[in-house]
Amino acid sequence: MSLVEYSAHELKQLLVSGEITSIELTQALLDQIGTYDDHLGAFLHIDAERALARAADIDHRRQAGKPLGPLAGLPVAVKDVLCDQDGPTTCASRMLQSFRPPYDATVVARLKAADAVLIGRTNMDEFAMGGSTENSAFQVTRNPWDPGRIPGGSSGGAATCVAARMAPLSIGTDTGGSIRQPAGLCGVVGMKPTYGRVSRYGLIAFASSLDQVGPLARTTRDAALLLETIAGHDPHDATSLEVPVPAYSHSLEQPLAGLRLGIVREHFAAGLDPSIEEAIRQAVEVYQSLGATIQEISLPHSKYAVATYYVIAPSEASSNLARYDGVHYGHRTDESQLQAELNARRQQLQAAGDERGLDQLDNGLVRMYRLSRAEGFGPEVKRRIMLGTYALSAGYYDAYYLKALKVRRLIRQDFDAAFGQVDLIASPVTPSVAYRLGEMVDDPLAMYLVDLYTVSANLAGLPSISLPCGFTREWLPIGLQLQAPPLEELRLLRGAHMYEQATDWHKRQPALVRQRHTGV
Amino acid sequence: MPETSTHPYTTVIGLEVHVQLATRSKLFCGCSTQFGAEPNTQTCPVCIGMPGTLPVLNRSAFALALKTAIALNCHIPEFTKWDRKQYYYPDLPKGYQISQYDLPMSVDGFLEISDPLEPYAPLRIGIIRAHLEEDAGKSIHDEVAGRADSEIDLNRTGTPLLEIVSEPDLRSPAASRIFLQELKLLLTYLGVSDCNMQEGSLRVDANVNLHLEANGQRVATPIVEIKNMNSFRAVQRALEYEASRQYRVWQETGQQLGQASKQTRGWDEAAGLTRPQRSKEESSDYRYLPDPDLVPITTSPAQVEQIRQSLGELPSALRARLVREGNLSDYDANVLINQGQELVDYYQAVAAKCNDPKTAANWVTQEVLRELKEREMTIAQIPIPAECLADLIHAIQQGQLPGTRAREVFTLMLNDQITAAEAIGKLGIEQVDESDLVALCQELIDANPKIVADVQGGKQQAIGALIGQAKKKNPNVDPGRVRSICLELAMKS
Numbered sequence A: 001m002s003l004v005e006y007s008a009h010e011l012k013q014l015l016v017s018g019e020i021t022s023i024e025l026t027q028a029l030l031d032q033i034g035t036y037d038d039h040l041g042a043f044l045h046i047d048a049e050r051a052l053a054r055a056a057d058i059d060h061r062r063q064a065g066k067p068l069g070p071l072a073g074l075p076v077a078v079k080d081v082l083c084d085q086d087g088p089t090t091c092a093s094r095m096l097q098s099f100r101p102p103y104d105a106t107v108v109a110r111l112k113a114a115d116a117v118l119i120g121r122t123n124m125d126e127f128a129m130g131g132s133t134e135n136s137a138f139q140v141t142r143n144p145w146d147p148g149r150i151p152g153g154s155s156g157g158a159a160t161c162v163a164a165r166m167a168p169l170s171i172g173t174d175t176g177g178s179i180r181q182p183a184g185l186c187g188v189v190g191m192k193p194t195y196g197r198v199s200r201y202g203l204i205a206f207a208s209s210l211d212q213v214g215p216l217a218r219t220t221r222d223a224a225l226l227l228e229t230i231a232g233h234d235p236h237d238a239t240s241l242e243v244p245v246p247a248y249s250h251s252l253e254q255p256l257a258g259l260r261l262g263i264v265r266e267h268f269a270a271g272l273d274p275s276i277e278e279a280i281r282q283a284v285e286v287y288q289s290l291g292a293t294i295q296e297i298s299l300p301h302s303k304y305a306v307a308t309y310y311v312i313a314p315s316e317a318s319s320n321l322a323r324y325d326g327v328h329y330g331h332r333t334d335e336s337q338l339q340a341e342l343n344a345r346r347q348q349l350q351a352a353g354d355e356r357g358l359d360q361l362d363n364g365l366v367r368m369y370r371l372s373r374a375e376g377f378g379p380e381v382k383r384r385i386m387l388g389t390y391a392l393s394a395g396y397y398d399a400y401y402l403k404a405l406k407v408r409r410l411i412r413q414d415f416d417a418a419f420g421q422v423d424l425i426a427s428p429v430t431p432s433v434a435y436r437l438g439e440m441v442d443d444p445l446a447m448y449l450v451d452l453y454t455v456s457a458n459l460a461g462l463p464s465i466s467l468p469c470g471f472t473r474e475w476l477p478i479g480l481q482l483q484a485p486p487l488e489e490l491r492l493l494r495g496a497h498m499y500e501q502a503t504d505w506h507k508r509q510p511a512l513v514r515q516r517h518t519g520v
Numbered sequence B: 001m002p003e004t005s006t007h008p009y010t011t012v013i014g015l016e017v018h019v020q021l022a023t024r025s026k027l028f029c030g031c032s033t034q035f036g037a038e039p040n041t042q043t044c045p046v047c048i049g050m051p052g053t054l055p056v057l058n059r060s061a062f063a064l065a066l067k068t069a070i071a072l073n074c075h076i077p078e079f080t081k082w083d084r085k086q087y088y089y090p091d092l093p094k095g096y097q098i099s100q101y102d103l104p105m106s107v108d109g110f111l112e113i114s115d116p117l118e119p120y121a122p123l124r125i126g127i128i129r130a131h132l133e134e135d136a137g138k139s140i141h142d143e144v145a146g147r148a149d150s151e152i153d154l155n156r157t158g159t160p161l162l163e164i165v166s167e168p169d170l171r172s173p174a175a176s177r178i179f180l181q182e183l184k185l186l187l188t189y190l191g192v193s194d195c196n197m198q199e200g201s202l203r204v205d206a207n208v209n210l211h212l213e214a215n216g217q218r219v220a221t222p223i224v225e226i227k228n229m230n231s232f233r234a235v236q237r238a239l240e241y242e243a244s245r246q247y248r249v250w251q252e253t254g255q256q257l258g259q260a261s262k263q264t265r266g267w268d269e270a271a272g273l274t275r276p277q278r279s280k281e282e283s284s285d286y287r288y289l290p291d292p293d294l295v296p297i298t299t300s301p302a303q304v305e306q307i308r309q310s311l312g313e314l315p316s317a318l319r320a321r322l323v324r325e326g327n328l329s330d331y332d333a334n335v336l337i338n339q340g341q342e343l344v345d346y347y348q349a350v351a352a353k354c355n356d357p358k359t360a361a362n363w364v365t366q367e368v369l370r371e372l373k374e375r376e377m378t379i380a381q382i383p384i385p386a387e388c389l390a391d392l393i394h395a396i397q398q399g400q401l402p403g404t405r406a407r408e409v410f411t412l413m414l415n416d417q418i419t420a421a422e423a424i425g426k427l428g429i430e431q432v433d434e435s436d437l438v439a440l441c442q443e444l445i446d447a448n449p450k451i452v453a454d455v456q457g458g459k460q461q462a463i464g465a466l467i468g469q470a471k472k473k474n475p476n477v478d479p480g481r482v483r484s485i486c487l488e489l490a491m492k493s
């Protein structure tokens, strides 16, 4: 078996026992990336030299018997939205193409402190806005199970690199499903922790009240290992929770005795792909066979979740992205050209004696803002900035933003009530499997509706996990979503682990990489 | 409708004061707030709005704001939150300013001032709200040698500001100035700000219009906001100018409130007039949004009460007590208080030791203040401790020192840094024995029969010449005593 196929947990044991070195492992993954990533496009930047040097350093320290961090020598890929002072952080946007942060995000700093080897930066939808990674300004990322299809998004690169065995662990971010949805579509485990469980410091904000950083991996154990490394209170993030972090990976194996699993009545409605519905029902049966009782519950406001999300997230985004104005951050338009155009226009208006036109002519500063933003942002980002700006405008605020906040509270109350009756809630991750590249580009509304099952956890701040639970006839992965009450990550992971132990979906490999390895 | 006749009008003024709080670090990061550093040296990823950074509240800034709001008699709601005020400007790196919108940290207070029309009658000026916000940076427009470059200094970005908004309760430019002086006094006593207007620690904007009566109807002129006033005097002048300008415009156009949008005008100190300003903030929609990066703050009534107890004596209470206990005039009490807590402490020490508050106040407000001014000293630097000044006053009270020579003694005490007794000794001042004084007067009467005759003839002022001679013979004599003894002897002889 090639090194790239092992789980992070297994690799950790091999590293600790000295059977393999971090250099060997890092090189094997770099080779895998070299083989597949030109085609799959999961990574935006790879700094092989830095990664190998880092691996060598850790190997050296291990040989010298020095104390090492919990992820010592394990390669981790990071979504290109978390600041790392060792390289660019672009958010897959032209706007930040040349941005090099002078500081590390807390998550990045914790990974470095845990002696992880940061192997590369993964592709995403621009500023994490989207569900297909097609909104990246730089490249397409392909689903390893069918390279003609999307990997999901916005953490599409993060899911692809794990599914294609290019990294055992990767870090994503989830604002409305951006970890769980690509994990589901790529057949890997992805988890969004409780809001505030992981620091957002250094995460380039999309929607601050919804954004969370979380792990992607091939097993729940690996996800637990990565989560316990990055979670915990951070004095740099006022919204991070001051609650101790349990050792998730240690107590994972205890099954949940007497588990009460909730199924949401509203989830099984028209629009859900029958093969997904079937896979979810079978997954529920697996739980039943493991001793769980199944209970149907109602989340009456869940039907408003997508609408609520698409008011709150763009509103916050319109504010968070205001700083990319070409003055301090981000792409700035060509100023000499701007001035020349402005002068030409002014002369034209003067010659025509158009006083009103002259009066309405932008000054240089306003024009610079306008052109810099027009050139720097892609269409989806612009769409959301416009939506949010509109929702926050005088006269509309109460009807949109304030109303959305009220519905958001009702959605949370639905969950509070539901978790009085059940321990975990099971549902699909997405209503359909990965669609073909380009298929939905012209239908943003349809694309938004794909977030149906995932956005509620962000609105309510709950932890939620996506894990492989089957395939369609075309061998496209299907994800099972579990949700738990706030801060019950351990319950979530134990529940997921129970299922994982009883099934082998997580062991399947995409044909693309499988054929290659069996051939060796 | 143009007007030609004259109408009495009332000037209605509300002030918006931005006070920089005297914290060591900024409102949402650890950078220094020191004034005058090299541009962009007091910055970090947080205050320059670097992508990915998050604000974390500086609790000490909130504590200072709370203290001020309580001293301004404000109600402190249990719950307050932060909002983003959004606009584009090059000195605002995040594209929004963190401020407080609909749930400010304090509301509904007042500041008591002395009515300038009826001196020292207390007048309550309402405070609508006081809220905390972060300051923006500074744009530096460099147009030297035909360059049109603008440069940005972000040292000031994120400095804590308390915005205090008054009700439109002020009725004259003079009252506005007094309000600002009283506010500055309060802030200085609280130690929450250095109130340095030159360095921008205290900034004032004024909203002003006129209320007048025309054809039996009360009308108001459109409200104008005045900016760019760099001293309290400038505020008064600008408001005076603006009131007469508005009156003139109203006479010309008859334009009333509601018939024109609110205008922003800048005060031109050199020209002594206000000019229309194209404000960067004019008529914009700030799209306020609760800041999702910060958590709301709760303050319990018990915490508010605890802070209220710890405030100590505030200037208005102190002023009232000095008048009541020391029997001082309002004027003297004000002179003392306006100099700050240290001078008041000094005065109180002198008054307590000599047990004569009135005389102590005279000495402190006259001799001490004059010397401080001449010598460019602060009260902390004065080489005469309060007890030494009290000894000086005591010596006068005991008749050991003629009042006429007291100032001489005071000056010597200052110059030589010695006690009152030492100075009196050094100047050879001795108490003149009553019998010696009578003998001296008799001698003068005997030697000046012409003066005696004049006095007897009704010209009492002739006695003045004898007082001069007596002082020459003995500088320690009390001129008043010499006068009365000589008069008595002259009439008897």
Ligand SMILES: [Zn+2]
Residues within 6 Å of the ligand: B026, B029, B030, B031, B042, B043, B044, B045, B046, B047, B048, B158
């Ligand atoms: Zn700073």
